[in-house]
Amino acid sequence: MITLNGVTKSFDGGTAFAVRNVSFEVPAGAFVAIVGGSGSGKTTTLKTINRLIDADSGSIAIEGTPIQAIEPHALRRRIGYVFQGIGLFPHMNVAANIGITPQLLGWRTEEIRARTIELLDLVDLPREFATRMPSELSGGQRQRVGVARALAARPSIMLMDEPFGALDPLTRDALGVNYRRLHDRMKLTTLMVTHDVLEAVLLADRILVMRAGEIAADGPPRELLNDHPDIEVRTLMDMPRRQSTRVQSLLENGATHR
Numbered sequence: 689m690i691t692l693n694g695v696t697k698s699f700d701g702g703t704a705f706a707v708r709n710v711s712f713e714v715p716a717g718a719f720v721a722i723v724g725g726s727g728s729g730k731t732t733t734l735k736t737i738n739r740l741i742d743a744d745s746g747s748i749a750i751e752g753t754p755i756q757a758i759e760p761h762a763l764r765r766r767i768g769y770v771f772q773g774i775g776l777f778p779h780m781n782v783a784a785n786i787g788i789t790p791q792l793l794g795w796r797t798e799e800i801r802a803r804t805i806e807l808l809d810l811v812d813l814p815r816e817f818a819t820r821m822p823s824e825l826s827g828g829q830r831q832r833v834g835v836a837r838a839l840a841a842r843p844s845i846m847l848m849d850e851p852f853g854a855l856d857p858l859t860r861d862a863l864g865v866n867y868r869r870l871h872d873r874m875k876l877t878t879l880m881v882t883h884d885v886l887e888a889v890l891l892a893d894r895i896l897v898m899r900a901g902e903i904a905a906d907g908p909p910r911e912l913l914n915d916h917p918d919i920e921v922r923t924l925m926d927m928p929r930r931q932s933t934r935v936q937s938l939l940e941n942g943a944t945h946r
């Protein structure tokens with residue numbers, strides 16, 4: 689569904705590389721997470737796919753078609769995009785925010801209204817929220833609207849950049865699980881950037897670990913959790929277990945550092 693081949697991007701004309709020679713494939717229906725340290729190239733990689741950033745070299749294809757050959761409007765319709773602090777239009781109510789892409793695509797008003805209701809149901813928001821303004825929503829509710837907006841024109845691919853990053857852990861967990869169900873039900877293909885290794889492990893079918901612009905590891909969570917030969921990958925993937933051990937230690941000894 690998504691194919692990257694030797695994708696490279698430098699923001700300074702070739703001295704430093706945000707992304708270097710990145711290749712991977714995301715098959716239709718897969719849920720793939722990208723994890724890695726700050727500045728490792730996760731966001732840049734994601735944005736080269738919907739052409740918010742143009743790669744310097746390498747090739748990217750969606751269902752076998754090079755992205756340069758797809759008209760930008762059509763590309764954005766096929767690819768939903770959700771990012772942290774979603775950027776809802778503050779002067780437009782929830783329904784108008786969700787319906788913006790269908791409207792730009794020339795859908796009929798009735799169709800847009802029906803789709804908006806369907807999407808509110810899908811992301812578990814009350815239908816009455818259609819007339820609320822973004823400022824009248826909680827952070828978690830805003831992110832749900834963001835997911836609904838990204839899904840409005842029925843894309844087959846979802847790119848998500850820390851979609852639930854700024855939320856409290858309970859809301860984050862609930863939205864993650866909820867989205868994974870949605871992904872399965874709607875047969876989406878999802879590529880999600882997250883800082884949270886546990887989130888990646890629990891939601892994704894496969895995890896890409898990035899380091900200094902390159903792919904340091906690529907495999908299913910179980911495989912990456914199991915004594916990976918690369919020490920940095922092992923340290924990163926072991927994080928949830930180390931935290932769990934510390935919590936256990938707190939319960940048993942009253943301290944987290946022993």
Ligand SMILES: Nc1ncnc2c1ncn2[C@@H]1O[C@H](COP(=O)(O)OP(=O)(O)OP(=O)(O)O)[C@@H](O)[C@H]1O
Pocket residue numbers: 699705706707724725726727728729730731732733
């Ligand atoms: N528009 C830009 N101009 C110049 N440099 C940039 C730009 N965008 C990203 N970079 C640089 O490219 C590198 C990769 O950035 P990127 O945002 O892809 O990393 P990331 O892994 O998503 O980081 P984080 O987890 O902190 O969000 C960083 O060194 C960053 O400073």
